[in-house]
Amino acid sequence: MSGYSIMLDLKGKRVLVVGGGKVAERKIQGLLEAEANVTIVSPSLTSKLVRHTEQNLCIWHSREFKPEDTMDAYIVVAASNSSEINQAVKEACKPHQLVNIADDPAGSSFHTAAAFKRGLLTISVSTSGASPSLAVRLRRELEESYSQEYEQFTYFLFDVRKKIIESSLNSNQKIKLLQEIASDSFFRAGNWEDEFNKLFH
Structure with a gap:
């Protein structure tokens, strides 16, 4: 996948995340840091995500995904443990919507990078979905190079x-x-x- 790196202002933007497991948890953490309005659709959540909903950091619909859930979402993240559901999420999205499918990097319209911040400085590493683990390792190495x-x-x-x-x-x-x-x-x-x-x- 060819890529064009940008920084998106997600403050106040509606973001849909389908899935409530560890993968969704990692995705949601970055979205909350970006001050997005996150809506989660999943029958169950990790304990950390439950706490987020209890603190009103996210909106949670405790049920299976419906195609109409994608309506008005600026970004859609399909992070369920079912490839079938993730593909259904992709098919429900409109061409203008940015879609990230956790188990289908090639089918995604964007990838998230492993990033860290130092004030106004943001440093991110992406392997275009080839190896998130490598991206995380390189991010940690960079974190050591750039002090607080x-x-x-x-x-x-x-x-x-x-x-x-x-x-x-x-x-x-x-x-x-x-x-x-x-x-x-x-x-x-x-x-x-x-x-x-x-x-x-």
Whole structure:
């Protein structure tokens, strides 16, 4: 499957997840972190998903899937333990809907990546469904390379980028300064505000 990597804003968007097992649980965790409005259709749930519904983090319909469940869903995730049900979910979706089928990567219109965040920085790894386990292993290796300090660094960069763009510097000066403050040497120097002021003034 050829892919085009994007970041989707799912805040407030309706997402349907069919299935209530461990696979669905992993999918739902990422969706909740993205602040999506998650609806689960499944006769049963894992204990963790039950807690999510009790805390009103998800809406749960305790029954089998119906084709009309996909209506108005921005994203649909078929993660039941039945390939037949998962395919029925896919067939019920409209062409414009994004569909992920847990046991049929080739038949999915998108794949989720193994990702982690450091403030405003998101790093993700995808094998296009070939090996989620490999993606998870590589994500863990990357997590060790990018410390929690990057969380503060990304917020710092967000603030000073606005100052640079709104400044009277010419285009070349702005580009050079933006590149310099994003460099590894600048990050390792620490005291970012002081270092920036030396460069900016």
